[in-house]
Amino acid sequence: MKIADLYVRVSTDEQADKGYSQRNQEEVLKRYCLVNDIKVRQVIYEDHSAKTFDRPEWQRLLTDLKGRRKGKVDLILFTKWDRFSRNAGDAYFMINILRGLNIEPQAIEQPLDLEIPENKMMLAIYLAAPEVENDRRALNIFHGIRRATKEGRYLKKAPTGYINRSTVTGKKYIAPKEPEASLVIESFEKVAEGTFNTEKIYTEMFKKGLSLTKSSFWRMLRDKHYIGKIFVPAYKDEESHFVEGQHEALISERLFNSVQDILDGRGRKNKVKIVSKEQLPLRGFLECPNCGRGLTGSPSKSKTGKYYYYYHCKSPCRCRFRADLVNEKLIEMLNQFSIKEERLKYFQKELIEILNSKLNDRGNEKKSLLEKIENESNKLKKARQLLLNDKIDSDDFKEIKKEVSNSIDRLELQLASVREKPKRNIKEMIKSCLRVISNLGDLYAKSGLEDKQRLLSSTFSEKLVFEKNNYRTPKVNKMISLIYLIDRGLYIKKNGTKSQNEDLCRQVELIRENSNHLGDDIRLLAGI
Structure with missing residues (x-):
């Protein structure tokens, strides 16, 4: 009497699509063994794809067969050849391994005597059919995914900030x-x-x-x-x-x-890499007056156990200052920056005019870029027409298409960089900005650590130098510097109110000429 191992395999997809089940296969195999007087040694249940033989239960079976003496198992039975494998190359290799162990694999619903050479042609057909089916299914899935991708649907795991969702019709999307x-x-x-x-x-x-x-x-x-x-x-x-x-x-x-x-690195500003404590908001913003290196900061414990904070240099010059004194002097310096209340409305009027002018320039620039994009698109249409009329070949058309596409990509990138009109009212933006500039000291004192550092970065264009209990004259943001200089000049000029106002308009025009990023400065300082 021959001895057989019964191999029952099903994948979840096959069970859902074709109604395969392990119980059904087992019943058919056992009935076959009963009719043909074959003894069943064991039934192996596999729930894995047959694309390869790297399947958990099959590997355990193969190890068991190799460890036994020859002759213990005569057959490995399965219902059809696609239960055995869906890859013809792998299947032939595995058949040779089994026959080397004197074990014959056999599909009871597609029986073949492999001793007969002509049956190898039928075996090739049985093995190739499921492989072709797999390849066709994979290709259909690929084209389906590509079509959905072209439609703008995101089908993978949602990126950070999104979550995968499905519509009532089952279509995937991210929200x-x-x-x-x-x-x-x-x-x-x-x-x-x-x-x-x-x-x-x-x-x-x-x-x-x-x-x-x-x-x-x-x-x-x-x-x-x-x-x-x-x-x-x-x-x-x-x-x-x-x-x-x-x-x-x-x-x-x-x-x-x-x-x-x-x-x-194209839009990089002087970045400040700092991890500061509240007592050391200026760490990373100070420069040593002796050696020119950046000052760091740290606490020092006194004999009484109390901590005192210092800004100090890492170099051998041993320069250091008490943090509370340096912080206090900074607020005093910021309080020196002020604008007279009667001047604010004139600055406001002129700055609104400047911003409106810049926004109009952006509108003209956007219009010009859109015209250029349209011209490039027309070039591509003409080239396509020439191709249809056989006046240029496909290689020439591809070259033209590539050049036009690159040109359109560059123009669209420029178009995207043209800033849109601010959502907030320009007048309110200017008011907010001037309020900030008029009260830098108070604003700094009331701000948290991060806001203090942002305010320092936008106000001073270089590191601050502290020596002899005071700050050297700092290099201030150009727009702020001009506003304060104009305000001081007006304060000195006391006679002739009308001439002062006319002079103000001329001097504010300097801001237009000297601040290439006026809008950026205003938004940053106003916190918008």
Whole structure:
């Protein structure tokens, strides 16, 4: 009497699609063994794909067969050859291994005597059919995913700040997920400011609950999914490109491009890498008066156990200052910056005019870029028409298409960098900015650590130097410097109110000529 092991395999997809079941296969196999007087040694149940033989139960069976003496098992029975394998190459290899152990694999519903050479042709057909079915299914899935991707649907695991959802019809999409979405937006905004080191921003966001590794945080800052774009990879003759996604964008293209400039070093400001305590807000902003190196800060414990904080130099010059004195003198210096109340309305009027002028320039620039994009699109249409009329060949058309596409990409990037009109009222923006400039000392004293450091970064263009219990004259943001200089000049000129006002308009015009980033300075100082 022959001895057989029964191999019953089913995958979840097959069971759902075709109604295969382990119980049904087992019943058929046992009935066959009963009719043909075959003894069943064991039944092996497998719930795994047959694309390869790297299956848990099959590997255990193979190890068991190799460890036994030859002749103990004569047959391995299964219902059909696709239960055995869906890969012809792997199947032939495994058949040779089994026959080397004097074990014959056999499909009871597709029986073949492998001793007959012609039956190998039928075996090839039985084995190739499921492999072709697998390949066709994989290709259909690939084209389905690609089609959905081109439609702007995101089908993978949702990126940080989003969550996977399904519509009532079963279509997949991603939606913003709080609080992660707000933290992602805040991360982009902080990096775009260019004030603090990206690693410091990552640490701050991680503490707030943005659970990412450093490398994942960097990849997030480069990810165009956050501006509502979906990447379509290259396939055959089709080049890779981005399409508009169906999901909600978390940030604007302008903000995204600003972040890319910062990361690439094109928009980098003098970043301050600092981890400060409340008692040492100036750490990273001070320069040693002796050797020119940056001052750090740390506490020192007295004999009574009380801590005193100092700013000090790391070099052998041993320069150090008491932190409370340095902090107090900074507030005194900031309080010296003030604008007379009667001057504010004149500054407000002129600055509004300047900002409106700049916004009009942006509108003209945007119009010009849109015209250039349209011209490039027309070039591509003409080239396509020439191709249809056989006046150029396909290689020439591809070259033209590539050049035009690159040109349009550059123009669209420029268009995205053209800042839109502020959502807030310009007049209110100017008022807010001037209030900040008029009360820098009070604002600094009432601010938290991070706001203090942001205020310092936007007010002073170089590090501060403290010596002999006072600060050297600092280099101030050009716009602020001009405003205060004009205000002082007007204060000295006492006679002739009308001439003062006319002179003010002429002097404020200096701000237009000397501040290339006036709008940025105003928004930053006003906290908008």
